[in-house]
Amino acid sequence: MHPLINADPKASVDRPRIAQSLGHRRPATSVIAECLRVQAAVPPNTAAQRFFGVSPLGREAEPWYVGALGELEVARRLEGLGPGWYVLHSVPIGAGSSDLDHVVIGPAGVFTVNTKHHRGQNVWVGAKRILVNGQRTDHLRNAKYEASRTSKLLSVAARMLVDVTPIIAVVGSRRMTIRERPYDVVVLREFELVAWLQQQPITLTTEQVQRIAALATQPASWKRMPEADAVDHAAFDRLRRDIATAQRRRTGWTVAIVLTAPFAFITAWSVTVGALLVR
Template sequence: MTSTQPDTFTLADRQPAASVIAECLRTQAIATPRSPIARLFGRTPLSTDAEPWYVGALGELEVARRLDSLGSAWRVFHSVPVGRGSSDIDHVVIGPPGVFTINTKHHEGQEIWLGAKRLLVSGQPTDHLRNASYEAKRASRLLSAAAHGLIDVTPVIVIVGARRLTVRERPATVVVLRERGFIKWLESLPAVVPTEAVEQIADAAAKPATWHEMPVLEDADVAAFGRLRREVDAARTRRRGWAIAGLLAIFAALPLGAMAAWTSVMAVLVP
């Protein structure tokens, strides 16, 4: 669902993950409903097409939750539409240390390897560094034009949910951090922007027209996404329940000797 916002609307009112939530729900709306049997056995309600949007939304919501802890000296904008099409910037953060574009990447349980010019996810190359750099340069150009002065923007990639982040070498221009460390990093930076300048930049950033040629913003149905999230969580819980029940059934069917051996192994593995 899309709606043209009134002139009084600013991006300070924009919901976190608004764009990806809207796309997730739109894609999910045309998915084939689960059968009763599929529900019984805990098959996920997410369609294959909706799942990447759902995972992306969870990542942006987690980063937004952590950004809420920043003090009153900071200004944060979420899901900022940019350009001519449907692209957006996950988060724009403005504070005493400067201006930052934050690109959220939700890689649950994945192994991340970081080099000076490459970021690999479970061994596979990505365009994360290039895209984050481009995003920050674009934001710098648009904000500089709106604020009538040069505004440097630092690109940041926040990795959510990764099993491990191995750093071989830090990139020269893009900051890559895990979700649990990036707020502390932001707050540790020296203050270089006066309060008045922070407010001036934030005023420019709050205007949809600063970023997009025809700013028509989507209203994300947060309540509907919450219901979908509860369904996904319930399905996961049900699958785990069936898995545990299956293991218990196998265990109960073992001969006494095998059962004793299995118990000994489990005692070692799970002290």
């Protein structure tokens, strides 16, 4: 069960009653919606393309697709936090279209988790910047801004100071080099996230955790009502399956070519030698 959902009205009193508006919001909702919107303009693969394993994913939809996979993976990891921790996903914030990938609330405090899916890339972390394949990013600045914004909104809603720690969760990197850790942003690989959170010292009482968690699920706390969650998650699941099927077919064709190439070479060589001997 999602840690923010209290489906049983007779459930233990150590969990607050959570408004369904944000407590039931699924991970990567905003990114999936944009992925499907862009992908809708891509013509379906032909039978021949499906046979040869051509990916059905459009080039413009790919960044959104990869981003969604990253958020889903981090959400899956966060399920391991256990009792006493509460997690919100894809939280709409402010008057614009921005959202927070994940908000984590527990005994160790409040955290915003910004997912960065850098599949197969090299990530270099310094005190003031993060480079991806040698290119400078705005990851640190954006993470700090999200945490600051979250702290202000939750502090107003809770009528108490709510400190928020920004976390960047790097997913799928080929190599991550920590030259120097930033002093105001935590940078972790996705598989380090849960253990790091659980090891942090306790800063909030159970009552404070419950109160902040309950307030965090209310759209009014974020100054924005979420759009109706009409995202077709089933369509995204089908897209994932189609992409995986195409990948398997490409792999199968590659293996077949590798296995048959020596025999094709031997056959061609034999024919050539035979023709020379006839002469």
